Amino acid sequence: MSDSSRTPASTEDAPRLAATKKRVGRSAVIGAIFLMATSAIGPGFITQTATFTATLGASFAFAILVSVIIDIAVQLNVWRMITSSGKRAGELANSAIPFSGHVIAVLVIIGGLAFNIGNIAGGGLGLNALLGIDPKLGGLVTAAIAITIFLIKKAGKVMDVVLVILGVGMIVMTVIVAFISQPPVGDALRQTFLPDTINFATITTIVGGTVGGYITYSGAHRYLDSGNTGPEHAGPVMRAASNGIFVTGIMRYVLFLAILGVVASGVTLDLTTQAANPAGQAFGAVLGDAGMRIFGAIFWAAAISSVIGAAYTSATFLSTFHKRFLGGWSLQWATVVFIVVSLIVYLSIGTAPAAILVFVGGFNGLILPIGLTVFMYIGWFRADLLGVKRYPRWLLIAGTLVTALTWYMGAVSIGPIFAFLGIGA
Template sequence: MEQHSISQSAGPMADAPLATPGSQSAKSRRASLTAAIFLMATSAIGPGFITQTATFTTKLGAAFAFAILASIVIDFVVQLNVWRIVTLTRMRASDIANAAIPGTGYVLAVLVIVGGLFFNIGNIGGSGLGLNAMLGLDPKWGGAISALIAIGIFLSKRAGVAIDRLIIVAGVMMILLTLYVAVVSGPPVGDALYQTILPATIDFATITTIVGGTVGGYITYSGAHRLLDKGTVGIENLGAVNRAALSGIAVTGLMRYVLFLAILGVVASGVVIDISGKGANPAAQAFEAAAGNVGLRIFGAVLWFAAITSVIGAAYTSVSFLTAFKPDISERARNLATVVFIAVSLFFYVVITTPPAQMLVFVGGLNGLILPIGLSIFVYAAWARSDLMGGYRYPRWLLVLGAAVCALTWYMGYKSIGPIFALLTATA
């Protein structure tokens, strides 16, 4: 197997160096897999997805179930391929891309970092919406306070363990609250299940946006890079990594559908939800309609947890791509780069006039446009560069599925690019 050097630290979140084969204890491996699962899950079910789900369920009704199903299927194929290839090559995504097709790693790094920056602007906006729903704070002030908290976490020397635990707690809270609201709202489950397979309408811009908000851009690589930094790599860990990827997809898929049902119940009951984008917080309206003022406050807390973990995940993963340009970047430099990344995101959030909810929908679409580029490179690496994985015989079925999803996401991106960018200039 070819030897490839990669940095052993990715800032404060990388609280364990890359391990040598067989060096991880069972307890350590479980901890790293759990951290990767929940980092992927909270990134995939962040404020963007919550806001997008409320917006599109209001717009499409039960037909949005088809977009949920499409996002789960695409997520399944993307994460199984990405986690497997990163684990086997022991390389970051940009290094894999450069090794497979020289120069593409730099392009991928720029796209992920820029997309992550836009996403983080939306994440900070989501944290502002969360504090607005919970405490009544102005969203701009709420976003600024949240960004400063995230910066403080990254400056902490023991941030890694604390962040992992915070992400797990936030994920559990989101699931419990949403299950409660789904039961209270009484959605038309039969119609939702029917339109999951046979939708009344198919909107490619909606599917691209929801896919981008759940597995596009930096989210594609968040869990895989977390495993890399924890040392859960090599063929000896492949079985556990695959099971973790499937567990993560199952958790996120269930959460996506339950959230959709919770909001569908409100929409189907005749409640009118404002999705104009002019300061509207459609998800908060839905939760308040279903569970009253208490539901609104609890929703605000959960949205804030989802947002703050997504701010952390976006910054961590985006900055990890800087190794494409400087492989030997020091831990201190990574820390500073992460802080600067969040600070720049905050600056643009403050000066941009696009309403937070509208920005959260746009950034999902933008990252959906980035997804097929990185996935195409990974599928090529799996097909033509088995030497990067020590001659590992890549499963043909997974390669075929990867190629099919590549073609699908390229087509969706082509059909959606106009409507997605129109979100930035929409006034209604």
């Protein structure tokens, strides 16, 4: 999606268009940061945090720490490689290993569709808590607003502004609830590094919900629209990626503390019934009806920002199959179609929204190592595709270790993830 004009400029117009291009580039950079951040703290993560904090208590802090560490290694590598090459993930992968980009694209699109069904479900849950309307009607309203954004001519700029407002709003409201719930901060800090319990299925699910699937590539793909590509822009790219990781890290831990305060006080969250909404129950336990309204606002903001992120990023992978989806109206319409399909599937299924949100995190956690493996191959053996003779070794070592870790976690947790959902033994 590009907001820049394709009309040739006269000499007199050159300074004005240069300033416009600079503003568009700055908007795309800020949008990339918040696209990654808001995608990583969507309704899936909120529901997973409530679910796993209720079952693991303060030990869940360790899973958050692992997810942040993995996030750093993954995002710094993916942002740097994609922006240095000037190519989207699928195209870059195909340049290194024929058809590998197609495999990644298919997996991301499938995972993005699953995620977006969950995101729309989250929008329904959020508006149900905020306004008391039926969750499916809430999902319909959420999808309709997201579609409207992509039908606007300058959808990229509008998307960036909306994501910044939603992201800041979520953080402020969650900090307030965390302060009121009075969590056992000392125990949480201890178990962040020395947990009483380590659960790999939980870690894989939370990693998938905050780093896996389309989230891996969302910020980097949006950053390409800034025009600041090539290895010479590595410094600003790394700073932008680090800022995005910092924002997501704060939100993850603050949300965990808010719910931990409730669980530690003795409140039991419902994790079993079809109507279960554990995160909403936690916020309600802190502030009563007002807490439910605040939860609804946070959850809806997380949901619609993730609908936008999942649809946009998944649609960008279509350029792996045809160049027409590199930008412009083709990309915008593909994004709209993606949201519509997700909405239709959500409205037609009867699975509890909370169960959907937990499942899609696990699914995306299982496909994460596939894309990472290809990117590590590029870093080690095809640095020429990135415009450099040698890719930074510290990034490669960190990325390779995380890739191996995600393969291991996926292998040992696939059974427990499906068993948790009653899908398999």
